[in-house]
Amino acid sequence: MGSSAIDDYLKAIFQIAGDNNRATTASLAEKLSVSPASVTGMLKKLSDVEPPWIEYQKHRGARLSPRGRARALEVIRHHRLIELFLHTVLGYRWDQVHAEAERLEHAISETFEDRIAEVLGDPEFDPHGHPIPRRDGTLPIRSDTSLLHMEPDTVAVVSRVSDQDSEMLQYLSSVGVKPGVRIHLVERGPFDGPLMLRVEKAAKVHAFGRRLAAAIRVRKLQGAGS
Ligand SMILES: [Zn+2]
Ligand SMILES: [Zn+2]
Structure with a gap:
């Protein structure tokens, strides 16, 4: 193997x-x-x-096992540092970095990993908002919840999105959804219908189906309106 x-x-x-x-x-x-x-x-x-x-x-x-956990976090650290490096230093789009990082994560040395982390200022989150494990095996924590659980007429900040589907990421970019952006859930369609969302202060409201909404996690903000 x-x-x-x-x-x-x-x-x-x-x-x-x-x-x-x-x-x-x-x-x-x-x-x-x-x-x-x-x-x-x-x-x-x-x-x-x-x-x-x-x-x-x-x-x-x-x-x-403890050995397996340490190795898993090491590989995830490589993956997420590489994604951020490709995105911020080499200008890759966020929908392009995951596939490249899947290949490179196995190949880089510890020196290369350290250099990337140093150049990027010891970052805690990758371009999709996923926590980058620290060298000591701890993970930065940011409590968030699925967009599916958002209440109608509330505002939240996007904390992370799934990086598994690059077409979905391209769509999210086209409507302005990325970590740090505010979204306002205008209303929720009845019987598991779509979520009607406004991004930042844009006038247009977008309909997000459940599969799309399930790929997004948010931090709730207090108060309603946009
Ligand atoms: Zn990835
Ligand atoms: Zn990622």
Whole structure:
């Protein structure tokens, strides 16, 4: 097994399960686009090495060991620093950085990582608003909630957006949605209908379906109106 394959599994387990839960075979198969049988084989290997990367039980799924957690956060740190570097220094659009970072995250040295962090002033968040793990393995915390839970006629600030779908990111740019921007939920359609949103002080109201809204997290502000 190559080290970038190990990294991808550890990162996926951390992203699915966080610190306290287990990632199931099915959820990993879906996230990594591989068959459940190959996930099972890989999880066995990751738990059989010494020291183990993960703790694995057939019917309960996988949990990261301290070694696995440290490695997952290291790879996520690489990924998010690279995204921010590509975006702010090299001028990549925010919908282009994720695919590039997926390749480069496995390749950069610790020196290169340190240089990027230094040039960018030890940043805490990437271009999509995701926290960049610190060198010591802690994560900057910013409490936020899904846009789906916003109350009608309230204002919130976008804190992060999913980086998985570049077409979605292009759409969000075209309507001005990015971390730090204020949005006003004008109204919510009945029966799980669309969310009608105004971005900053723009006159136009955009209809966001549930899939789009689910990809966005916000910090609530007090008070209504725009
Ligand atoms: Zn990314
Ligand atoms: Zn990102």
